[in-house]
Amino acid sequence: MFKSHEATLAKCLTIGALSLAVIFESAPAFGQEPSASAEAQPVNTNQSQQGASEQDPEPDVVAGTFDEVVEQEVRENELSADIQDRIDAISEDTDAMASQYRASLQNTRQLKVYNRQLEDLIAAQEQEKISLRKQIDDVTVLSRGVLPHMQEMIATLEQFIELDMPFLIEERRRRVENLKDLMGRADVTISEKYRRIMESYQIENDYGRTIEAYRGELGPEGESRTVDYLRIGRIALLYQTLDGQESGVWNGQTEEWSSAPEYRIAVREGLRMARKQRAPELIQVPLPAAEEVH
Numbered sequence: 183m184f185k186s187h188e189a190t191l192a193k194c195l196t197i198g199a200l201s202l203a204v205i206f207e208s209a210p211a212f213g214q215e216p217s218a219s220a221e222a223q224p225v226n227t228n229q230s231q232q233g234a235s236e237q238d239p240e241p242d243v244v245a246g247t248f249d250e251v252v253e254q255e256v257r258e259n260e261l262s263a264d265i266q267d268r269i270d271a272i273s274e275d276t277d278a279m280a281s282q283y284r285a286s287l288q289n290t291r292q293l294k295v296y297n298r299q300l301e302d303l304i305a306a307q308e309q310e311k312i313s314l315r316k317q318i319d320d321v322t323v324l325s326r327g328v329l330p331h332m333q334e335m336i337a338t339l340e341q342f343i344e345l346d347m348p349f350l351i352e353e354r355r356r357r358v359e360n361l362k363d364l365m366g367r368a369d370v371t372i373s374e375k376y377r378r379i380m381e382s383y384q385i386e387n388d389y390g391r392t393i394e395a396y397r398g399e400l401g402p403e404g405e406s407r408t409v410d411y412l413r414i415g416r417i418a419l420l421y422q423t424l425d426g427q428e429s430g431v432w433n434g435q436t437e438e439w440s441s442a443p444e445y446r447i448a449v450r451e452g453l454r455m456a457r458k459q460r461a462p463e464l465i466q467v468p469l470p471a472a473e474e475v476h
Contacts, residue, residue, distance in 0.1 A: 325372055329365075335379050336361045339386065347419045347432055349389075349411060350396065357382050390416045395456035400439070412452045418467045422449045434470045442468060 340358045343351070361382060364375055394413045399406040400421060409421040419432040420442065429446040430439045442449075448465045455462050 321372075328372060328376065332376060332379055333365065335383070336365070339379075339382060342386070347413070347416060347434065349394075349413045349419050350398075354386075357385070389413070393452070393456045395453045410453055412449055412456060414452065414467060417469055420445065420449045420452070420467065422446065422453065426450055431468045 336358065339361075340355075343354045343358065361379055364370060364378055392413075392415065396411050396413075397408060398411055400409045401407055407423070409423050412418075412420045412422070414420075420429065421431075421439070422429045426446065429442050429449045431442045431445065432438075433440045445466070445468060448467055451460070451463075452465050452467065454460045455465075
């Protein structure tokens with residue numbers, strides 16, 4: 183804008199200088215008298231008037247030219263301002279589109295990385311699906327072999343309990359019956375059934391490593407009496423009446439109870455140790471004779 187005003191001012195000064203030059207050329211020099219030739223020559227009044235009339239319009243022409251130049255410069259300045267506004271608008275639009283383009287490139291790069299991660303995840307899931315299908319097929323095959331095996335385990339446990347010493351016999355028989363009922367339930371998984379069977383086996387196994395005292399009935403129904411039982415692992419099963427006057431031991435060979443009055447004190451002390459009423463110590467108990475295994 184400043185450059186355009188300077189150019190306009192220069193043009194105006196040039197026009198003004200030309201106008202002054204024309205005026206000075208038309209007038210005699212200051213202090214100079216007219217020449218003799220000019221005095222001698224007759225003056226043509228008509229020509230003088232015509233020349234004066236031809237020279238009079240020159241100041242108006244110069245003024246009109248100056249106004250036109252100024253007006254032209256104003257129009258050019260306005261046009262330049264309008265063009266600059268358009269340029270600024272285009273520049274702003276360009277910057278906005280460039281920023282949007284950079285953001286789009288960034289989003290594209292992020293989406294590519296995310297897509298690669300998803301592809302890896304999908305591939306891993308496909309492998310997992312294949313593995314799960316194989317496991318399901320294996321479970322189906324395994325189920326066909328495991329179910330009969332579990333039935334055999336329950337039957338073996340039942341047989342073992344009936345051949346073992348008759349301690350906690352009702353409790354142990356109920357445990358086997360519960361396992362039989364469990365095998366017929368469709369809402370229980372095979373793994374849970376197998377766990378319950380193994381739990382029962384573990385309980386039976388623990389009986390051989392512990393000492394226990396409990397109270398129960400002795401004798402046939404209608405003639406039974408309450409006694410205290412003493413189990414020492416699986417090597418000895420004894421009883422003693424509540425008054426402490428009678429003691430007995432289970433005979434595995436005859437599968438009957440035998441009287442053992444000589445072990446009355448030992449049974450009493452063993453009951454106290456099993457109930458944690460005294461410190462453990464050695465006691466004498468009858469043991470079955472060793473049998474030859476064929």
